[in-house]
Amino acid sequence: MLTPKGYISFIFHAHLPYVRHPEYQQSLEEKWFFEALTECYIPLLRVFQELAEDNINYAVTFSLSPTLLSMLEDPFLQERYTAYLAGLQQLARKEEERTAGDVRFAPLAAMYRERLDYAAYLFHEKYARRLVNAFRDLQEKGKLEIITSAATHGYLPLLAVQKEAAYAQLVAGIDYYRRIFGKASRGIWLPECAYDPVLEDMLGELGLQYFITATHGVLYASPRPKYGVYSPILTPGGLAAFGRDPETSHQVWSAREGYPGDYLYREFYRDIGYDLELDYIGEHLHPAYLRGNTGFKYYRITGPDNHKEVYDRQQALQKAREHAANFKFNREKQVEYYGGVMDRPPLVVAPYDAELFGHWWFEGPQWLDFLCRMMHGQQYVEMITPSQYLDRGYALQLSTPNISSWGDKGYHEVWLNAKNDWLYRHLHHAAERMVALATAYPQAEGVQEEALKQAARELLLAQSSDWPFIMTAGTMERYAQVRVSKHLNRFLALERQIRENNVDIPWLRAIAAADNLFPNLDYRIFQSLESTVPVEKEEAGAGIGGIS
Amino acid sequence: MRSGAVEGLTTVEKLPSFYGEDRLVLLTRDPYWLFAYWEVTPATRQQLEMEGQRSWEHLNLALRVKRYATAMENEGCFHIPINHTADNWCIEVGVPDRYYRVELGAQIPEKGFVALLCSNTVKTPRDEISNVIDENWRLPDWQARRLYRRIARGSISSLEMAIRGGGSIHLERRDEC
Numbered sequence: 188m189l190t191p192k193g194y195i196s197f198i199f200h201a202h203l204p205y206v207r208h209p210e211y212q213q214s215l216e217e218k219w220f221f222e223a224l225t226e227c228y229i230p231l232l233r234v235f236q237e238l239a240e241d242n243i244n245y246a247v248t249f250s251l252s253p254t255l256l257s258m259l260e261d262p263f264l265q266e267r268y269t270a271y272l273a274g275l276q277q278l279a280r281k282e283e284e285r286t287a288g289d290v291r292f293a294p295l296a297a298m299y300r301e302r303l304d305y306a307a308y309l310f311h312e313k314y315a316r317r318l319v320n321a322f323r324d325l326q327e328k329g330k331l332e333i334i335t336s337a338a339t340h341g342y343l344p345l346l347a348v349q350k351e352a353a354y355a356q357l358v359a360g361i362d363y364y365r366r367i368f369g370k371a372s373r374g375i376w377l378p379e380c381a382y383d384p385v386l387e388d389m390l391g392e393l394g395l396q397y398f399i400t401a402t403h404g405v406l407y408a409s410p411r412p413k414y415g416v417y418s419p420i421l422t423p424g425g426l427a428a429f430g431r432d433p434e435t436s437h438q439v440w441s442a443r444e445g446y447p448g449d450y451l452y453r454e455f456y457r458d459i460g461y462d463l464e465l466d467y468i469g470e471h472l473h474p475a476y477l478r479g480n481t482g483f484k485y486y487r488i489t490g491p492d493n494h495k496e497v498y499d500r501q502q503a504l505q506k507a508r509e510h511a512a513n514f515k516f517n518r519e520k521q522v523e524y525y526g527g528v529m530d531r532p533p534l535v536v537a538p539y540d541a542e543l544f545g546h547w548w549f550e551g552p553q554w555l556d557f558l559c560r561m562m563h564g565q566q567y568v569e570m571i572t573p574s575q576y577l578d579r580g581y582a583l584q585l586s587t588p589n590i591s592s593w594g595d596k597g598y599h600e601v602w603l604n605a606k607n608d609w610l611y612r613h614l615h616h617a618a619e620r621m622v623a624l625a626t627a628y629p630q631a632e633g634v635q636e637e638a639l640k641q642a643a644r645e646l647l648l649a650q651s652s653d654w655p656f657i658m659t660a661g662t663m664e665r666y667a668q669v670r671v672s673k674h675l676n677r678f679l680a681l682e683r684q685i686r687e688n689n690v691d692i693p694w695l696r697a698i699a700a701a702d703n704l705f706p707n708l709d710y711r712i713f714q715s716l717e718s719t720v721p722v723e724k725e726e727a728g729a730g731i732g733g734i735s
Numbered sequence: 736m737r738s739g740a741v742e743g744l745t746t747v748e749k750l751p752s753f754y755g756e757d758r759l760v761l762l763t764r765d766p767y768w769l770f771a772y773w774e775v776t777p778a779t780r781q782q783l784e785m786e787g788q789r790s791w792e793h794l795n796l797a798l799r800v801k802r803y804a805t806a807m808e809n810e811g812c813f814h815i816p817i818n819h820t821a822d823n824w825c826i827e828v829g830v831p832d833r834y835y836r837v838e839l840g841a842q843i844p845e846k847g848f849v850a851l852l853c854s855n856t857v858k859t860p861r862d863e864i865s866n867v868i869d870e871n872w873r874l875p876d877w878q879a880r881r882l883y884r885r886i887a888r889g890s891i892s893s894l895e896m897a898i899r900g901g902g903s904i905h906l907e908r909r910d911e912c
Contacts, residue, residue: 348760348855383763384858406886409865413872415886433886524885528878584872590763590860598765598860608823611762612772616754665747672748679751 191569193522194534194576196429197555198399200376201228201541202252202340204653204670205704209263213474216666220258221271221473224318226482227545229306230552232321238559239330245559246329246570249322249541250376252336253363254651256319257704260367265316271473272310275482276303278471282459282483285467291497295485298500319367326368332572335364335372338705341650342602344383344590345611352618352650354389355712359647361393363705373574374398378652379602380431380538380593384423387587391424397573398428399538400588403597405430407589414584417525417533419576421583428588429573434521435537438514439548446514447548450488451506453498455547457486484549507550511557518568534576535568538593606664607655613675614650618713620682621646625713628685638690639710641699642681646713648702649674674702759839759852766831766862771798772823773839773852783851787843792819794841799848800826803834806856814848831862 203223208214238245251259258264279300286292314320325331337343338359347353357375364372374397375390382400390398397419405416405428412420416430439445446452460472460481469476486495487503518535525533544551562570594601603611624639631639649671657667677698684690759773780791787794796819801812810833817824817839828835835857838850864883874882 345762348762402886407861407864409861410867410869410872411865413869413874415882417882433888525882528874528882584869586869590858596765599762600764600768603762603764603770605825608770608772612754612758612760612774612823613750615760616756616758668747672750675750676748 189566191532191566192526193518193532193568194571195435195518195568196246196248196534196536196571196573196576198248198250198376198536198538198573199231199541199544200250200252200336200538201255202250202336202378203255203258204651205254205257205339205648205702207258207261207264207701207703209701215474215477215479216663217264217267218271218473218479220264221268222480222482222546223542224268224310225272225275225303225306226549227542227552228318229309230302230545231541231555232309232318232325233305234552234556234559235325235330236321238556239325239328241560243559243563244570245563246332246572246575248332248334248374248572250334250336250374251322252340252376252378253338253360254340254704256363256367259319260317261703262316268310269316272303272307274471274473276300276307278468278481278483279303281467281471292485294500295498296483299483323368332374332574333364333368333372334374334376335360336376337378338363339647339651340378340653341647342378342381342599342652342655343386344381344592345599345602346614346618346650347383347385348611348615349618349622350385350389350716351622351713352614352646353386354716355621355643356647356650357389357393358712359705359708361395362707362709366707379656380404380591381599381602381652382428382588382592383590384587387422387424387426389424390422390426395426396577397426399536399573400428400430401591401593401597402431402433402436404428404588404591405586407591408586409589410584410586412584412586414525414529414531414533416536417529418531418581419534419573419583420586420588423585423587427573427577427583429534429536430588431538431593432535434517435514435535436539438517439537439539439543446510446554447543447551448488449506449510450490451499451502452488453484453503453549454486454488454495455484455549457484457495459483459485503550504553507554508557511554511561514554514558515561515568522568531581534571536573601659602652602655604659606661607658610655610658610671613671617646617649617675617678617682621678621710621713622715624682624685625711626715629711629714631710634690634692634695635685635688636710637699638681638685638695640708641695641702642678642685643708643710643713644702644705645674645678645681645698647705647708649678677702757852759837759854761835761837761854761857763857763859764825766860767827767829769800769826769828769835769837769857769859770823771826771837771839771854774822775839775852779851783841783849786846786849787841794819795843796821796839796841797848798824798826799838799840799850800828801836801838802828802830803836803856806834814842828859831859834858 203220206216282296286296326333337356341356343353375395377398380401382404419427419429422428458480460479487498489496522533654667654671658664757776757779762770764770796817798815799812802810804810837854839852840850843849
């Protein structure tokens with residue numbers, strides 16, 4: 188095989204906080220999940236499957252957070268999604284009737300109907316509601332590399348005041364992945380790319396082989412990385428750290444110059460959920476009669492002001508094709524440039540939020556499809572996953588990454604500021620109590636074990652990085668406060684009941700049924716690290732590059 | 736019409752104001768700022784009140800921020816006066832790539848700073864490319880310049896942070912720390 192001039196690693200990070208509300212008929216927050224399924228995950232799966240069917244060579248890394256995996260596997264949410272999707276399909280048919288004969292709108296209504304029918308086919312017929320199997324199939328075909336993340340996407344540097352809290356997040360995430368995919372995850376997506384060297388011992392001990400950092404995580408590593416972010420470095424814990432390439436990030440994300448803002452692309456903010464009469468649309472809203480997005484959007488971005496013209500799918504696809512060609516061209520120039528400086532082919536690491544593709548950037552999945560097809564068969568820039576790159580055996584420079592995250596301003600401020608800093612005293616206190624419980628009750632059985640497991644679940648749920656993030660963003664802030672206070676209070680009550688040997692069994696069973704993720708969770712993962720023996724290292728997969 | 740069910744999700748439950756434990760925790764926010772929170776139990780307050788011969792409200796409470804170049808090498812400290820109702824503080828430390836530890840206490844006449852609680856140690860991130868170079872992993876200078884110049888063009892700007900955090904922090908003599 189010819190050595191390419193350079194490599195590119197696409198990494199899609201898919202995550203949602205655990206949102207499941209059987210106590211309500213419909214919840215706005217469950218809709219985050221349903222929308223992500225319909226608009227992102229299913230369209231991306233469709234692209235990946237069609238590429239595979241057409242024998243296109245591609246290699247993409249997909250991190251699926253354990254909370255998202257849990258939601259994908261939850262029968263209750265599967266049932267609710269079934270109803271949600273059926274409602275949208277019904278709306279699609281109504282829309283076809285409403286727009287019949289209109290040359291501008293009718294093709295768009297037909298497009299939405301076809302997309303929803305495909306979603307129903309994939310969800311019901313092909314995978315019998317278990318979309319996790321779609322990901323697994325693609326992984327087994329060698330097209331996707333799926334990696335795990337921390338259990339509930341806890342922001343590890345701020346939890347690591349108690350090392351056990353960060354450790355438990357990692358172990359629960361690794362363990363759940365193994366249960367779902369039947370093998371160990373070689374890499375891990377550190378939530379929000381948040382890294383601190385205090386995590387090194389744990390990451391190494393758990394048998395992980397790599398993680399991704401923000402650009403300056405690797406760029407500001409010490410000693411200075413010889414190749415900047417264009418080769419991974421070997422961290423003190425023995426993992427490879429892959430730093431994000433700033434150019435590919437800019438091309439997709441930049442508000443001014445980024446692809447998704449092109450005037451021919453679909454406008455996100457014009458949705459029939461807002462535009463049509465409530466008499467017509469109300470019953471299809473979620474929750475019913477509450478104005479919100481339906482996903483039926485008929486306009487294109489058009490320009491910077493409020494004037495919007497009708498979306499033209501063919502023109503938008505043509506633009507996506509041009510953008511894919513532009514992206515490919517820029518990567519060739521980029522690896523040519525760095526190749527002239529480096530004595531090995533540069534690796535461009537391009538991580539993205541999966542939810543950008545399809546939901547915000549409607550044409551994103553098609554852009555990726557065009558790009559993979561254009562890159563197929565050319566030897567210049569090769570798509571590669573981090574594991575595949577490590578298997579090539581390049582020697583890696585030993586260096587310690589810099590504390591960093593991919594959030595605004597590059598460090599921890601998004602998750603630690605005046606809007607959310609009050610949270611940490613509660614999270615740290617609860618973690619300390621959980622460590623004490625797990626250490627004091629190493630052999631619990633029966634109700635006591637159930638209560639300890641549930642206490643661990645409640646703590647993990649309270650630790651999601653989503654809650655402080657939402658508080659900072661200021662949208663749905665109340666929901667984040669409700670969730671975090673609820674999980675912490677459930678934890679505190681359980682902790683007291685366990686200590687007093689007085690567990691309220693009906694209540695325990697009720698909250699265990701509501702907050703039901705990680706059925707096999709072992710609460711002992713919270714045991715004091717000073718009193719436990721390190722977990723067995725994963726049997727070596729392919730080793731990672733040596734130190735020279 | 737907004738369904739009652741959805742509105743039900745807006746109840747924020749109260750969390751304990753105190754846990755009855757002495758605690759001072761320090762967190763890193765970015766290369767220039769830290770965040771500290773604390774809880775002081777009544778018994779511990781009393782110790783300081785006895786030491787200072789005055790009530791909590793009338794003590795000159797302060798945080799002493801100690802800076803270290805390595806985990807052991809003390810570079811000095813500075814004090815931040817705090818009011819008696821505060822239970823958290825954003826601390827501008829101004830220097831990246833350093834270790835910090837904070838003590839909560841009071842300035843007491845003739846005794847100086849009397850510490851009551853001590854925090855964990857944290858480190859601020861580096862805000863520039865490392866000066867440490869491994870000779871086995873060194874590009875010729877002209878190549879390194881080409882490599883880093885292009886990366887910097889596309890990277891996040893650390894300039895804004897440098898400007899915001901750029902105020903000089905006056906450290907006191909080490910023997911006072």
